[in-house]
Amino acid sequence: xxxxxxxxxxxxxxxxxxxxxxxxxxxxxxxxxxxxxxxxxxxxxxxxxxxxxxxxxxxxxxxxxxxxxxxxxxxxxxxxxxxxxxxxxxxxxxxxxxxxxxxxxxxxxxxxxxxxxxxxxxxxxxxxxx
Numbered sequence: 385x386x387x388x389x390x391x392x393x394x395x396x397x398x399x400x401x402x403x404x405x406x407x408x409x410x411x412x413x414x415x416x417x418x419x420x421x422x423x424x425x426x427x428x429x430x431x432x433x434x435x436x437x438x439x440x441x442x443x444x445x446x447x448x449x450x451x452x453x454x455x456x457x458x459x460x461x462x463x464x465x466x467x468x469x470x471x472x473x474x475x476x477x478x479x480x481x482x483x484x485x486x487x488x489x490x491x492x493x494x495x496x497x498x499x500x501x502x503x504x505x506x507x508x509x510x511x512x513x514x
Contacts, residue, residue, distance in 0.1 A: 392484055393487060397484075409482055412482045413482035416482055420475045420476060427464060434461065435460075441456050
């Protein structure tokens, strides 16, 4: 995985011309978040392959924190059709592009960011609720 992430960041660095400014990359990263939200919303409102049935999450008070996941719901019904899957994956890919760009511009290794976050959540476990 490390090699794939490093290669991805290297390719982003190579292709990063128009948005070489940190300000451009930051705003494009922010914009990509909205595009992901829109692509997912369209799976419900335009296509209908997914539906959302949201309600209050209820976890019995006597249940241990580690077992709460059994009582939590994603509020999603259905599954992504092929067209919507492609659209969401494309937007997530764009988001990863700008994440890698920001890392590159700040001289950070995306692999290291992933590794440190994995170590942090592995160490904190269920106490990593933010």
